[in-house]
Amino acid sequence: MSKLKIAIQKSGRLNQDSLQILKDCGISIDNGKDQLKASASNFPLEIFYLRNGDIPQYLKDGVVDIAIIGENVLIEKGEGIAIIEKLGFSKCSVSLAIPNTDKYTGLDYFQNKKIATSYPNTVTNFLKSKNINSQIHIINGSVEIAPNIGLADGICDIVSSGSTLFKNNLKEVEVLLKSEAVLAVSPKISGTLQAILDELQFRIQSVLKGRNSRYVLLNAPNDKLEKIISILPGMRSPTVLPLAEKGWSSVHSVLHKNQFWEVINELKKNGAEGILVCPIEKMVM
Missing domain, CATH: 3.30.70.120 (Alpha-Beta Plaits)
Incomplete structure (x- = not known):
């Protein structure tokens, strides 16, 4: 029998929440330590543990059929990938932040300023829609340090509790978008797997209705x-x-x-x- 291939984040909170919702759906995963791939023992599902930023490309290429991924990552890298279910966990925002000592008077603050971010497409599209021209510095890692070392005037990054911004003497000034974990589907998914996907989505919806x-x-x-x-x-x-x-x-x-x-x-x-x-x-x- 064919198996539905699902990608989830390799580590971190999204990994734990993704595994939990699968468990709540009655799916048992034979998961050894440090495995990059595992199978469910009681459902036709194969799990791939991947870096979050790589998942959109795996979906586009049809290497995996579906994924549990942050909506923010799909907006940045996942053009053409359909979202079939919002999952209600791992909520955050993608926001612009500046040093606490700076006075913020509106988006004009960022005119001709330098912004450090891991979300260049999201930031560029947002600022373009507001007629703001800024210099984008792409950083993969600790974006929050950029203003403190003079690399940028502000940053754009995901914000959950705001504690990371606080620790780095930054303040959130604009929310570009709200995000949560979603169930996304590859545009190349085989029609033969639709019945399995329908059953999985039905189980997920039942769990989400119960949680709410x-x-x-x-x-x-x-x-x-x-x-x-x-x-x-x-x-x-x-x-x-x-x-x-x-x-x-x-x-x-x-x-x-x-x-x-x-x-x-x-x-x-x-x-x-x-x-x-x-x-x-x-x-x-």
Whole structure:
């Protein structure tokens, strides 16, 4: 049977998060230490561990069929590669930063200035769209040091917590784009692998829906049941079961995690008691 070839980052946080989502999809990987290639024991999947910056070319050439990769890397190097699923982890931004001591008055700050970056295409396209002319210095490595050694006036790099900028006396001044891990597909993928890809994507979607949702159980007085049900934004409609205590019911529903506190407080105000909130491992729609 043909195997779907997937590339993931060789090391780092994206590597760990990628392996975790595959594990949550029920895929067991026979992975020895320092292996560059491994196979799943219970799913037709072969895993390639690659440098993040090399993955777009492997996708373009059809060496791998799919990849879990940062959206920022695809924007920089992955023209023509389709994204079929945003995965919700490894979120960051690609941003311009300058020394803390400099006063920032807007993008005109960068007019005729030197910018150090590992994302020359992204920076050039962004500045061109804003009619800003800058000199781009390509650096593969610790971009943050460039202003401190006089190599550049500012930098463009990925920003997550901002701690690296802080340590290097820099401040974020412009966000070029927001990024997260995505599932990307080679333009050369074989049609015979589509069924395997569909099954993998279905599993990933079920895991992501579970991660983004919470299962809620609560007790409600019957005379307030209609109002409580109207507050719950659940799936189709909540499950309502009578309790042993007369005049009370148990209500079961699902909430999006971002709606959680707002909805819970509203439920309490309207008489809900004994509210229990549980994580959801997977949710199949």
